[in-house]
Amino acid sequence: MKAVFIGSGNVATHLATALKEKGIVIGQIYSRTLSNAETLGRKLECPYTSDMHDIITDADIYFYALKDSAFKHFIRNFDMPNAIHVHTAGSIPISEFDGFATKYGVFYPLQTFSKGKAVDFSEIPICIEACNSEIQMQLLDLAKMLSSKTYFINSEQRKKLHIAAVFACNFTNYMYDAASQIMEDSGIPFEIIQPLIAETADKIKTMNPYTAQTGPAVRYDEKIIKKHLFMLIKKPELRKIYKLISKNIHKRHSENNRY
Amino acid sequence: MKAVFIGSGNVATHLATALKEKGIVIGQIYSRTLSNAETLGRKLECPYTSDMHDIITDADIYFYALKDSAFKHFIRNFDMPNAIHVHTAGSIPISEFDGFATKYGVFYPLQTFSKGKAVDFSEIPICIEACNSEIQMQLLDLAKMLSSKTYFINSEQRKKLHIAAVFACNFTNYMYDAASQIMEDSGIPFEIIQPLIAETADKIKTMNPYTAQTGPAVRYDEKIIKKHLFMLIKKPELRKIYKLISKNIHKRHSENNRY
Numbered sequence: 001m002k003a004v005f006i007g008s009g010n011v012a013t014h015l016a017t018a019l020k021e022k023g024i025v026i027g028q029i030y031s032r033t034l035s036n037a038e039t040l041g042r043k044l045e046c047p048y049t050s051d052m053h054d055i056i057t058d059a060d061i062y063f064y065a066l067k068d069s070a071f072k073h074f075i076r077n078f079d080m081p082n083a084i085h086v087h088t089a090g091s092i093p094i095s096e097f098d099g100f101a102t103k104y105g106v107f108y109p110l111q112t113f114s115k116g117k118a119v120d121f122s123e124i125p126i127c128i129e130a131c132n133s134e135i136q137m138q139l140l141d142l143a144k145m146l147s148s149k150t151y152f153i154n155s156e157q158r159k160k161l162h163i164a165a166v167f168a169c170n171f172t173n174y175m176y177d178a179a180s181q182i183m184e185d186s187g188i189p190f191e192i193i194q195p196l197i198a199e200t201a202d203k204i205k206t207m208n209p210y211t212a213q214t215g216p217a218v219r220y221d222e223k224i225i226k227k228h229l230f231m232l233i234k235k236p237e238l239r240k241i242y243k244l245i246s247k248n249i250h251k252r253h254s255e256n257n258r259y
Numbered sequence: 260m261k262a263v264f265i266g267s268g269n270v271a272t273h274l275a276t277a278l279k280e281k282g283i284v285i286g287q288i289y290s291r292t293l294s295n296a297e298t299l300g301r302k303l304e305c306p307y308t309s310d311m312h313d314i315i316t317d318a319d320i321y322f323y324a325l326k327d328s329a330f331k332h333f334i335r336n337f338d339m340p341n342a343i344h345v346h347t348a349g350s351i352p353i354s355e356f357d358g359f360a361t362k363y364g365v366f367y368p369l370q371t372f373s374k375g376k377a378v379d380f381s382e383i384p385i386c387i388e389a390c391n392s393e394i395q396m397q398l399l400d401l402a403k404m405l406s407s408k409t410y411f412i413n414s415e416q417r418k419k420l421h422i423a424a425v426f427a428c429n430f431t432n433y434m435y436d437a438a439s440q441i442m443e444d445s446g447i448p449f450e451i452i453q454p455l456i457a458e459t460a461d462k463i464k465t466m467n468p469y470t471a472q473t474g475p476a477v478r479y480d481e482k483i484i485k486k487h488l489f490m491l492i493k494k495p496e497l498r499k500i501y502k503l504i505s506k507n508i509h510k511r512h513s514e515n516n517r518y
Contacts, residue, residue: 068482091483110451112458112473117465119458125451151451160445161452163487164438167497168452169459170474171504175431177468177511179423186419192369192384192410193420193427194464199371199378200428201460205453206376209436214371215429223327224350228422237507238426244503245430248496252436 001142002027004059006074007066008040008048010113011088015065018121020044022145027059032070052077059083061142063107068092075100084135090162093155094129105130105139108158109147112169121146127153127161178238210252217249260401261286263318265333266325267299267307269372270347274324277380279303281404286318291329311336318342320401322366327351334359343394349421352414353388364389364398367417368406371428380405386412386420437497469511476508 001024005012008031020026026046031037034050041048049055057080064071064087071087075097078085085097086107097104106129111119126143128150130136136152143150153161176197180190203212216224225246232239260283264271267290279285285305290296293309300307308314316339323330323346330346334356337344344356345366356363365388370378385402387409389395395411402409412420435456439449462471475483484505491498 068480091486110455112455112462114462114466114471114473117462123454125454127451149451149454153447153451157445157447159486159490160441161447163490163501164441164447164452165455166474166476166487166501167434167441168438169455170472170476170508171437171500172431172434172456172459173463173468173472173474174504174508175426175434176463177472178430179427180468182419182423182426186416188412188416188420188423190467192386192408192412193423195382195384195408196369196371196424196428197431197460197463200431201456203371203373203376204432204435204456207373208449209432209439212373213429213432213436214373215425215432217425217429221327227350227418228425231418231422237510241430241503241507242422242425244500245433248500249429249433251496 001025001061002059003061003063004028004030004056005040006030006055006062006064007070008033008036009065010115011109012063012065013040013043013115014111014113014119014121015063015088015107015109016040016044018146019142020046024142024145028056030055061086063088065089072096084138086139090158090165093159094131095155097131101131103131103135105135106155106158107139107143108153110161110165122148125149125151127151127158129154129158178241181235181238213249213253215249217246218253220250260284260320261318262320262322263287263289263315264299265289265314265321265323266329267292267295268324269374270368271322271324272299272302272374273370273372273378273380274322274347274366274368275299275303277405278401279305283401283404287315289314320345322347324348331355343397345398349417349424352418353390354414356390360390362390362394364394365414365417366398366402367412369420369424381407384408384410386410386417388413388417437500440494440497472508472512474508476505477512479509 003024004027005016008029016026026044029037029041029048037048037050061084081102085101085104088107090108094106108127109124111124124147126147128139128143130139179193262283263286264275267288275285285303288296288300288307296307296309320343340361344360344363347366349367353365367386368383370383383406385406387398387402389398438452
């Protein structure tokens with residue numbers, strides 16, 4: 001099986017690397033920026049290009065791992081009817097392929113990838129959707145080579161999953177960043193809080209987050225909340241967030257008011 | 260060394276258990292609620308009471324692991340001048356002991372404790388403050404028996420640390436809860452998002468949270484943000500949070516605007 005990657009960002013890098021390790025031939029890397037294509041091409045020891053007219057046409061599967069707007073541009077200009085075309089994005093519905101490909105689907109690994117940090121692909125949930133059941137089974141076989149966690153997720157669900165991921169990953173990381181800002185100001189090393197962060201994430205493996213909720217907001221300890229809001233007076237952005245989230249936690253945990 | 264615990268909640272349960280494992284005698288558990296005192300007393304095979312006049316007076320150290328308001332009540336009514344008195348709270352300044360004890364300090368384990376879930380105390384940062392250097396060294400020795408991570412943190416810093424912990428633990432857990440609400444509505448099992456949560460927490464062991472920030476808000480992908488806000492229309496609380504945090508992430512990552 002020969003795969004081409006359109007895109008050379010974090011998702012492309014980690015996914016192409018994992019596929020190559022499982023024996024899939026990476027036939028080519030395309031990136032608009034030659035140096036990016038080259039970096040990944042050299043890493044994977046495969047051809048690369050920054051000219052879309054040079055993209056090879058004999059691959060079995062094309063992975064589109066690029067920004068939503070760029071995706072449309074490519075899929076509309078390609079014509080390889082015998083190959084499977086898949087995108088790797090949480091936010092693009094499968095219907096975007098309509099009229100531009102005959103065999104297509106979605107291959108969405110739900111994880112946060114950073115270039116410098118290796119991840120264990122066998123633990124990454126891969127969400128699959130396809131134009132028909134035959135392609136669905138082919139994508140499932142491919143996903144199962146990489147991971148023990150595979151799911152059929154339709155476009156409507158995937159959109160929701162993407163929002164959920166923004167909360168659980170991006171916004172969570174912002175909470176870490178907020179903590180680090182507050183600590184930095186007082187000369188407290190960030191490492192002190194790392195075990196707390198690890199345990200908070202670990203808890204929800206065995207408890208649902210609703211039950212795991214602790215802190216002044218859930219017991220509505222107004223005295224502490226007021227003290228904290230007063231202390232955040234010089235950080236109006238964080239103060240606003242503190243106030244809003246505390247209010248929401250309290251509301252969600254008030255009796256008969258589980259929204 | 261004999262210790263008494265005033266309070267039988269999560270902190271008392273985990274801390275007293277860890278101390279007992281290291282050979283400290285737990286002389287007594289006090290709780291206002293007899294059944295709570297009994298539960299922990301039986302677990303630790305030690306005496307317990309719900310009558311504050313029955314609290315033994317010959318212990319070496321008294322741990323106050325209770326709500327801020329209750330703490331004041333106890334420390335004002337106690338008179339064991341030879342013992343060390345410590346509270347375990349993030350939010351109570353050491354000055355609350357002034358005039359009510361001669362040997363005192365703070366013994367604050369920075370972790371989120373749940374009754375049903377064991378934690379490895381050796382990895383928990385213990386933050387110490389004391390009335391003088393002699394007591395400080397005694398508390399440090401005790402802390403080092405339990406954990407490899409000990410810190411001297413003054414009251415001003417501890418207050419800030421407590422706010423940071425609210426962001427990094429309580430608010431983070433609320434982000435998990437928000438994700439689970441969104442997924443539940445679409446029939447997506449919560450387990451799909453657990454590896455993402457684990458990796459998000461793992462990342463900041465080697466990267467600072469500012470650098471680790473990803474998602475539509477940091478690259479200010481307005482199209483996706485607008486789509487997500489539209490999809491959250493039936494969840495106004497989460498929509499408000501999405502909007503505010505996205506704005507803040509964007510602001511923090513805009514050039515020359517690192518607040």
